[in-house]
Every structure is written in C-alpha cells, then in structure tokens.
Amino acid sequence: xxxxxxxxxxxxxxxxxxxxxxxxxxxxVLRLQMKLDGERIVEAKPIIGYLHRGTxxxxxxxxxxxxxxxxxxxxxxxxxxxxxxFCITMEKLLGISxxxxxxxxxxxxxxxxxxxxxxxxLATHAVDIGAITxxxxxxxxxxxxxxxxxxxxxxxxxxxxxKIGGLPFELPEGWLDRCAKFVDAFPAHIDEYxxxxxxxxxxxxxxxxxxxxxxxxxxxxxxxxxxLRGSGIEWDIRKVFPYDRYxxxxxxxxxxTNCDTYDRYLVRLEEMRQSIRILRQCLEKLPExxxxxxxxxxxxxxxxxxxxxxxxxxxxxxxxxVATEKGTTPYRCRVRxxxxxxxxxxxxxxxxxxxxxxxxxxxxxDIVLGEIDR
Amino acid sequence: MPEPILQLLLIPxxxxxxxxxxxxxIVAYLTYAERKILAYMQVRLGPNRVGPKGWLQxxxxxxxxxxxxxxxxxxxxxxxxxxxxxxxxxxxLVMFAVVPFGEPFKVAGISVTPYLADINxxxxxxxxxxxxxxxxxxxxxxSSNNKFSLMGGLRxxxxxxxxEIPMGFAVASAVLMAGTxxxxxxxxxxxxxxWWFMFPGILGFGIYWVCGVAETNRNPFDLPEAEAELVAGFxxxxxxxxxxxxxxxxxxxxxxxxxxxxxxxxGGWLPPFPNLLxxxxxxxxxxxxxxxxxxxxxxxxxLFCYIWFRGTFPRYxxxxxxxxxxxxxxxxxxxxxxLVALGVLLLKG
Amino acid sequence: xxxxxSKLLLPELLKGMGLTGSYLFRKKETVQYPEKRLEPQxxxxxxxxxxxxxxxxxxxxxxxxPIDIIFIRDHTEVxxxxxxxxxxxxxxxxxxxxxxxxxxxCMFCGLCEEACPTEPKSIWLTTLSYEGSTYERNEGLYFxxxxxxxxxxxxxxxxxxxxxxxxxxxxxxxxxxxxxMPEEGAA
Numbered sequence: 001x002x003x004x005x006x007x008x009x010x011x012x013x014x015x016x017x018x019x020x021x022x023x024x025x026x027x028x029v030l031r032l033q034m035k036l037d038g039e040r041i042v043e044a045k046p047i048i049g050y051l052h053r054g055t056x057x058x059x060x061x062x063x064x065x066x067x068x069x070x071x072x073x074x075x076x077x078x079x080x081x082x083x084x085x086f087c088i089t090m091e092k093l094l095g096i097s098x099x100x101x102x103x104x105x106x107x108x109x110x111x112x113x114x115x116x117x118x119x120x121x122l123a124t125h126a127v128d129i130g131a132i133t134x135x136x137x138x139x140x141x142x143x144x145x146x147x148x149x150x151x152x153x154x155x156x157x158x159x160x161x162x163k164i165g166g167l168p169f170e171l172p173e174g175w176l177d178r179c180a181k182f183v184d185a186f187p188a189h190i191d192e193y194x195x196x197x198x199x200x201x202x203x204x205x206x207x208x209x210x211x212x213x214x215x216x217x218x219x220x221x222x223x224x225x226x227x228l229r230g231s232g233i234e235w236d237i238r239k240v241f242p243y244d245r246y247x248x249x250x251x252x253x254x255x256x257t258n259c260d261t262y263d264r265y266l267v268r269l270e271e272m273r274q275s276i277r278i279l280r281q282c283l284e285k286l287p288e289x290x291x292x293x294x295x296x297x298x299x300x301x302x303x304x305x306x307x308x309x310x311x312x313x314x315x316x317x318x319x320x321x322v323a324t325e326k327g328t329t330p331y332r333c334r335v336r337x338x339x340x341x342x343x344x345x346x347x348x349x350x351x352x353x354x355x356x357x358x359x360x361x362x363x364x365x366d367i368v369l370g371e372i373d374r
Numbered sequence: 375m376p377e378p379i380l381q382l383l384l385i386p387x388x389x390x391x392x393x394x395x396x397x398x399x400i401v402a403y404l405t406y407a408e409r410k411i412l413a414y415m416q417v418r419l420g421p422n423r424v425g426p427k428g429w430l431q432x433x434x435x436x437x438x439x440x441x442x443x444x445x446x447x448x449x450x451x452x453x454x455x456x457x458x459x460x461x462x463x464x465x466x467l468v469m470f471a472v473v474p475f476g477e478p479f480k481v482a483g484i485s486v487t488p489y490l491a492d493i494n495x496x497x498x499x500x501x502x503x504x505x506x507x508x509x510x511x512x513x514x515x516x517s518s519n520n521k522f523s524l525m526g527g528l529r530x531x532x533x534x535x536x537x538e539i540p541m542g543f544a545v546a547s548a549v550l551m552a553g554t555x556x557x558x559x560x561x562x563x564x565x566x567x568x569w570w571f572m573f574p575g576i577l578g579f580g581i582y583w584v585c586g587v588a589e590t591n592r593n594p595f596d597l598p599e600a601e602a603e604l605v606a607g608f609x610x611x612x613x614x615x616x617x618x619x620x621x622x623x624x625x626x627x628x629x630x631x632x633x634x635x636x637x638x639x640x641g642g643w644l645p646p647f648p649n650l651l652x653x654x655x656x657x658x659x660x661x662x663x664x665x666x667x668x669x670x671x672x673x674x675x676x677l678f679c680y681i682w683f684r685g686t687f688p689r690y691x692x693x694x695x696x697x698x699x700x701x702x703x704x705x706x707x708x709x710x711x712x713l714v715a716l717g718v719l720l721l722k723g
Numbered sequence: 724x725x726x727x728x729s730k731l732l733l734p735e736l737l738k739g740m741g742l743t744g745s746y747l748f749r750k751k752e753t754v755q756y757p758e759k760r761l762e763p764q765x766x767x768x769x770x771x772x773x774x775x776x777x778x779x780x781x782x783x784x785x786x787x788x789p790i791d792i793i794f795i796r797d798h799t800e801v802x803x804x805x806x807x808x809x810x811x812x813x814x815x816x817x818x819x820x821x822x823x824x825x826x827x828x829c830m831f832c833g834l835c836e837e838a839c840p841t842e843p844k845s846i847w848l849t850t851l852s853y854e855g856s857t858y859e860r861n862e863g864l865y866f867x868x869x870x871x872x873x874x875x876x877x878x879x880x881x882x883x884x885x886x887x888x889x890x891x892x893x894x895x896x897x898x899x900x901x902x903x904m905p906e907e908g909a910a
Binding site for chain 2 (some may be wrong): 734736739740744745746747749750751752753755
C-alpha cells in the first residue's frame with residue numbers, strides 16, 4: 001500500500017474545465033476557468049483579455065474627432081451610446097452645449113440603439129437557454145432598426161453617427177415617418193417574444209432563482225444597468241444625471257424584486273417598452289433648428305479632467321478624459337465599460353449552481369467582450 | 375427454386391434491403407425536413423441551393439461527411455472510439471424489424487407482409503434493444519477523452535435510464551388494453567375495439583410522447599448535446615462518417631419513437647376515426663389508399679411535432695429534467711397503469 | 724385543481740407552439756443574395772470614389788484618417804509662364820505622385836470624406852458598393868490613384884450572372900454595363 005494521507009475508496013476529484021475562449025456560448029472570447037464537482041460549479045474564474053486592442057492607449061495618439069470611430073468598436077452592438085458618451089464628455093470638457101434638435105436626435109438614435117442592443121441580448125440569451133427561434137424574430141426587428149441607421153448615417157453597426165457638438169447629418173426625407181412606423185409596430189413584436197418565453201414553464205424554470213445577487217452585493221460590486229435594477233435598485237443615469245434632454249421626457253425605470261435572471265429579463269423587456277415611450281415623445285417634440293453647435297474646426301482642449309457617463313443598455317458607460325492645455329488629443333482616456341464591471345459579479349452568481357445556469361448567467365449579464373477587453 | 379428457400383431467404387432478404395433503403399432515405403430526408411421546417415418557422419428559407427428547392431441537400435451533406443478526414447483525437451481510446459457510433463446505429467436500425475408499416479397484401483399470389491417479423495414480444499424487443507443504444511453514447515463520450523463529451527455521455531445515460539421507466543409504464547397501458555405484446559396484434563386490437571387507444575389512454579399517450587422525446591435526446595430534453603453548454607455533447611470530437619452515424623441514429627430513433635406512438639396509440643395503419651367515418655373509408659374512392667399511407671402520414675405528424683418542439687421550446691436543466699421524470703412522469707404513469715388496468719378489468723372482465 | 728390541470732395541459736407551451744406554427748405560412752425574410760441584392764441607402768458608406776481632377780492635394784483626408792491608411796506623395800513643379808504684364812512668373816503646381824488607400828484596413832468611418840474641402844468632394848464613400856471581397860490578400864485591396872479613379876466596382880462572384888436591370892449596387896456604371904451586356908450574351 002502507498003504511504004501518505006488516507007484516500008477514500010472512490011477518489012473524489014474536482015474536474016477542472018476551461019470554458020472558452022472558443023466556446024459557442026461565451027459571447028465572444030470570454031474564458032472561464034471552472035472547477036466542477038459533477039455538474040455543480042465550485043469555482044468559476046473569468047479570464048479576459050483575448051480581445052484587447054489597446055483602444056484607450058490609441059486615443060492618446062488621435063485627435064478628438066478621430067477617436068469617435070474607435071469608440072464604435074468598444075461595445076460593437078451598441079455603437080450609438082459609445083459615440084454619445086464620448087461626445088458628451090468632450091462637450092463637457094470644451095464647454096459646448098448642443099442645440100435642442102441635436103439633443104433630441106441623439107436621444108432618438110440612442111433609444112433605437114438600446115432596442116437593437118436589447119434585441120441582441122434577448123436573442124443570445126434565449127439561444128443559450130436552448131430556444132433558437134426568438135433569435136430570428138429579434139434579429140428581424142433589429143434589421144429594421146439597422147436599416148434606419150443606415151439611412152441616417154450610412155452604416156449599420158459601427159455607426160460613427162455623432163460629432164462633438166452635435167450631429168454630422170440632417171435627417172433624410174421621410175426618415176421620421178419610417179421611424180414612427182417602426183415605433184408603432186414594435187410593441188406587437190415584444191408580445192411575440194413574451195408569448196414564446198415569459199410564461200413558458202421551461203423558460204421560467206431555467207431563469208427564476210438563477211444567478212441571484214442581493215442588492216447590497218450589487219451595489220458593492222458596482223453593478224449598473226439591468227443587473228442592478230433587476231436587484232431592485234432604482235438607478236438610471238438618464239434619471240439621476242440627465243444628459244441631452246432626458247429630463248424633458250417621461251419614462252419609468254423598471255426594477256425587479258427577486259434579484260434573479262428572470263427579473264432581469266423582465267426588466268429589460270420593460271426597458272424596451274419604455275424606450276418606445278421615449279421614442280414616441282422624442283418624435284413628437286423634435287424641435288427645428290441647427291444640428292451642430294458652434295465649435296471650432298480644430299478642437300483644442302483646455303487643461304482639465306472630466307468624467308461623464310451615459311446609460312448604455314448594459315449599464316453606466318463613462319468616459320474619463322484628461323486633457324492638456326491646447327491639446328488636440330486626449331492626454332489620457334479611460335473608459336468605464338459596464339460589461340467589465342458587471343462581469344465581476346459572475347463568479348458569485350454561479351457559485352454552487354449547475355453548469356447550465358452558467359449559460360443563463362452569462363446571458364443575463366449581457367456582456368460584450370469588445371467592451372471588456374477594450 | 376424450391377418454395378421454402380424462397381419463403382425463408384429470398385423474401386426476407388429483399389424485405390431487409392427495401393426496409394434499410396427506405397428507412398435511411400426517410401432519415402436522410404428527415405434532416406432536410408427538419409432544416410426546412412425550422413427555417414420556415416424562423417422566417418427564413420432553409421437549404422435551397424443544392425438541387426431544386428434544396429432537394430439534393432441530404433446527398434450533398436452525406437457526400438461531404440463521407441469524404442471528410444476521419445479524425446481520432448490523440449488521447450482517445452481508439453477502439454472504443456471507433457465502435458461507439460456503430461453501437462448506437464445498429465440497435466436503431468434493428469428495431470425497424472418489428473415495426474408493421476401496413477397490413478398484409480398479396481402480390482402475384484404470394485402473400486407479403488410489409489414488416490420483417492411479427493414476433494409475439496415485439497414491444498419487449500423494442501424496449502430492450504432501444505436501451506442498448508445508450509451504451510454507444512456513453513462509450514463515445516468517455517472514449518473521446520474530452521470533458522465536454524464525458525459530461526454529455528453521463529447526462530445522456532442518466533436521462534435515458536430514468537425516462538425508460540415511465541415510458542415502459544406508458545407502453546404497458548397500451549399493452550394492457552390490447553392484451554398482446556405483438557405490434558400487429560395491438561393494431562388488430564384497435565381495429566376490433568373500433569377506437570384508437572389514444573382516446574381512452576390519453577394520459578398514457580401524453581406520458582409516452584414526453585418520454586419518447588426525452589429518450590431521443592431532443593429539445594426540450596436535448597441536454598446531452600446542449601450546444602450552449604457542452605459544445606456538442608457526446609459527439610464533440612466526432613467527425614466524418616462516425617459523426618454521421620450518431621446523427622442518423624438520432625433520427626432513426628425519432629422515427630422508431632414516432633412509429634411506436636402510431637402503433638400503440640394511433641391505430642397503426644388504420645385510417646383515422648375507424649368507427650365514426652367507417653362509411654367514408656369504405657367508399658371506393660378512398661378504400662384503395664394503402665394502410666402504409668396512413669401509417670406514414672401519422673408518423674410524419676409525430677416527426678413534425680419533434681421539429682415543432684425544437685422550434686419553440688427552451689431546454690430544461692439537468693436536475694429539472696430528472697425532477698420532471700421522477701416526480702411527475704413516474705407517479706403519473708404508475709397511476710395511469712392502475713387506472714387502465716382497472717378499466718380493462720371492469721369492461722372486459 | 725385548476726393549477727394541477729394547467730400543469731398537466733401545458734396551455735402556455737401550446738400557445739408558443741401556435742405562434743411558431745403560424746410562422747410556417749408567413750412571408751420569409753430571406754433575400755437570396757447573389758441573385759437579389761439589397762439596395763444600400765443613399766448615404767451608405769461603402770467603397771471609395773476618388774477624383775484626381777478635383778483633388779487639391781491638401782492632405783486633410785490623410786490627416787483626418789484615424790488609422791492612417793491614406794498615403795499621399797506629391798512634388799511641386801515649377802513652371803515659368805508669361806504674365807499679363809510680360810514678366811516671366813514662376814508658377815508652382817503641386818502634382819500628386821501617389822494617392823494610395825489601403826482599403827483592407829479601412830473602417831469606413833467617413834472622416835476623410837468629411838474633411839475634404841472641395842465641393843463636390845474629391846473623395847467619397849457613397850459609391851453604394853459593399854461587395855469588397857477579392858482573391859488576393861495584399862494587392863487586391865490596396866488602391867492607388869489609378870485604381871481608385873478607374874474602379875468600376877468589384878466583380879460579382881464568378882459563375883453568378885450580374886443582374887442587368889440596374890440593381891447591381893457595386894456597379895456605378897450600371898447604364899454602360901446594361902448597354903454592353905447583350906453583346907456579351909450574343910457573343
């Protein structure tokens with residue numbers, strides 16, 4: 001017999017498994033180092049950095065307007081909010097206030113983008129849990145939104161649709177009507193998704209009580225966006241620090257009660273409805289006027305540090321820019337990506353649950369790796 | 375040629391060849407049908423490039439899998455890895471031997487039965503052989519030397535073992551009503567009873583169908599190959615023809631489960647509503663429709679349901695699947711057997 | 724009891740199946756790509772157009788480009804011309820030797836077009852072409868000024884006939900092609 005510590009009759013060992021980065025359900029290149037006890041997760045450790053492109057460093061070498069196309073590529077399903085965040089931060093730094101028409105147009109674009117982003121989330125979340133059909137329905141609607149974007153700014157995904165001080169283009173003819181038509185048709189589609197998922201007992205079983213994070217933990221971890229609101233905390237940058245003209249429109253901030261995946265799902269669906277509500281008001285109130293504030297052709301920054309954030313579909317998206325006197329490039333730019341912060345809740349949310357729950361939790365956090373690795 | 379040889383060898387051989395060809399053809403086109411139906415449910419068109427409307431897609435797929443390099447992963451148990459797909463495929467095909475596709479008919483004076491064998495324990499035979507297939511899945515998952523495969527294989531084993539019990543009870547309820555274990559006998563019993571067993575045995579039918587879906591590892595019970603979690607489950611490491619065998623076996627099993635549902639609960643080759651519409655079916659216009667047509671039509675409906683489920687439902691979690699199996703289906707099927715037995719006793723006894 | 728029944732009869736699952744079932748018969752969204760092509764919108768940022776005539780060699784596009792893919796080299800030619808008053812003047816003209824765009828790295832942000840001071844723009848992205856795949860890795864998508872000017876759109880995938888009813892977006896010379904096509908067909 002071998003010497004050493006006594007071993008049990010059946011050798012019980014935790015299985016270590018490396019999940020990703022080329023796994024179908026990790027939303028890109030997320031890698032999870034997991035320790036499994038059978039099907040139960042003992043420990044899950046996210047490993048990031050497979051999509052690191054050094055965007056923040058690149059900003060330091062680029063003129064302010066040239067940074068904007070690069071912000072598109074942070075959260076690539078959600079380009080408009082990235083543009084908006086950067087432009088708002090720069091406007092704060094330069095002391096520019098944009099004309100009301102530009103602000104309203106930005107809100108329209110941002111809310112359309114929020115819908116598009118949430119549709120991608122719903123599609124991938126549902127596919128992760130095994131329902132493949134909602135994917136195609138949501139992408140059909142998303143395509144209509146992308147058509148609107150294409151008509152407005154010429155691109156579908158990486159929009160580059162905002163400029164520091166306003167917007168680059170006036171609306172094409174008839175765009176508002178087509179937008180209004182989409183806005184009217186969209187709520188019926190949300191009902192369709194709900195028919196397939198909300199009351200479905202399998203969907204409920206897979207999401208209710210899965211990935212619970214308490215409000216205290218959510219705050220301590222710095223979660224923002226739907227993961228925070230799903231835990232019952234009413235926090236929305238659009239409400240608490242209104243930017244553009246969000247203080248002039250009415251909308252509710254939906255919150256969850258059970259802090260689980262199902263509540264976050266409901267919160268996001270309700271957010272889509274609220275986005276429609278905001279869109280309706282914006283289309284109604286859209287004022288006439290210029291779309292660009294008076295800004296010098298070559299932007300030269302004053303010395304200073306500035307932080308501003310927007311409510312992206314994933315949470316608080318903030319830009320922190322350090323600028324030097326009369327500089328044309330940021331001295332330092334730091335992005336506060338919501339996915340990166342939200343991801344750190346993952347180990348706690350999946351601890352002790354089954355492997356299948358991991359998929360539900362990754363889906364419910366709605367991470368985009370381009371934003372996490374930057 | 376002496377008569378016994380003809381009877382004993384030639385006809386069965388022809389039948390075997392015809393059966394295999396037909397079954398494999400149906401299986402091949404089932405994959406096409408699945409892709410097409412799923413696509414139509416998902417507002418897209420599905421395969422439509424190879425041949426008219428994509429009709430040659432299964433041929434192209436088969437050809438592609440056939441000429442693909444046959445890979446065996448470095449750390450795999452080579453022998454087990456090689457034979458595992460065969461272990462899955464063979465039982466799936468063997469089960470078709472006892473499926474009665476239609477009623478006996480006469481060709482040139484020789485009586486031909488459109489089934490290979492009418493053995494008096496056909497149901498037992500199917501239940502027995504069907505549980506052999508799971509060995510191939512476990513062995514395939516284990517021998518791949520891949521953690522995802524192993525987990526897929528384990529899940530599959532647990533799932534198949536636990537769903538076989540309520541399935542057996544559900545089948546037993548039909549057997550009780552028919553009083554025989556022969557597949558042909560069960561259909562004949564439904565002819566005499568003038569009712570499909572589906573109507574008195576609706577509960578048993580429901581249980582059978584749910585278990586059948588689970589037995590074949592299909593959505594919403596497709597955990598062993600849940601691609602979101604386990605990449606492709608037990609056949610993650612398989613490629614080429616070995617993968618094709620797993621794939622075909624899955625569809626063959628779907629066919630068997632559907633065929634069993636038709637025979638046990640939906641009157642086999644009998645036309646629909648034999649008692650209510652008896653006059654209609656006796657009409658010369660409709661009377662010539664062969665029983666095999668009704669059989670295949672009913673089977674297609676069940677196969678369509680498989681695809682329909684896949685297009686609609688999310689997937690259960692592993693422990694929930696066990697819950698459904700043991701806490702719902704098992705007691706329900708037990709109760710169902712008792713109810714049916716009581717009914718049979720009261721009505722016939 | 725009602726609860727139990729609804730657990731047994733699965734009403735919400737059947738409702739979901741009804742929805743997917745009804746989609747079987749609805750109109751499909753698929754666009755059969757090489758035969759049918761989606762028309763890009765007017766503002767669609769696609770492949771480059773460039774006009775050497777209009778270009779004033781100001782280098783603003785190269786400066787605006789966030790990823791420095793526009794490469795311009797020029798030299799000044801000094802010409803002696805006779806002025807109105809009879810004096811000989813030196814006239815300087817800038818001549819563009821190279822105007823290269825490394826399209827394979829381009830991210831189609833449109834900042835070069837925005838920066839261009841000429842009217843109409845001498846570089847523009849609204850050529851309505853999105854079919855940018857080639858068979859060569861390096862040269863295929865590296866455009867010099869001759870190629871930028873004479874570029875007529877990428878050829879469609881081999882073996883697939885180019886639609887001649889003017890719906891090929893990759894072909895800015897649709898009319899010309901339309902006139903030529905029947906001849907090719909006859910030959």
